[in-house]
Amino acid sequence: MTHRFDDAALAGVLSHMNGDHDDDNLLIARAYSPATDVVSATMIGFDGDAGQWRARLATGEETIVRVPWPGGPITERRDVRREIVALYDESCRRLGVEPRPHA
Numbered sequence: 506m507t508h509r510f511d512d513a514a515l516a517g518v519l520s521h522m523n524g525d526h527d528d529d530n531l532l533i534a535r536a537y538s539p540a541t542d543v544v545s546a547t548m549i550g551f552d553g554d555a556g557q558w559r560a561r562l563a564t565g566e567e568t569i570v571r572v573p574w575p576g577g578p579i580t581e582r583r584d585v586r587r588e589i590v591a592l593y594d595e596s597c598r599r600l601g602v603e604p605r606p607h608a
């Protein structure tokens with residue numbers, strides 16, 4: 506069964522990703538969406554199996570991009586960061602973008 510994170514974990518991660526990492530959200534959505542014209546993205550949720558982004562396309566349409574965690578299912582809030590960083594790194598590789606160093 507998929508692990509569900511509590512409201513505080515969801516709010517904290519989503520606030521951080523959407524407040525501080527807009528470019529990373531866009532990069533991940535572009536790398537994993539089947540659409541080729543993603544122009545913006547917002548992280549809208551996550552669970553123990555995957556992260557989820559709402560991607561806006563150049564046409565104005567929106568699509569949902571659900572991306573499984575690279576390391577497999579997780580159950581701890583601290584593991585979310587590790588998995589998003591892994592998605593970021595893989596997104597850079599897929600798109601041919603030089604990743605920035607991780608703090």
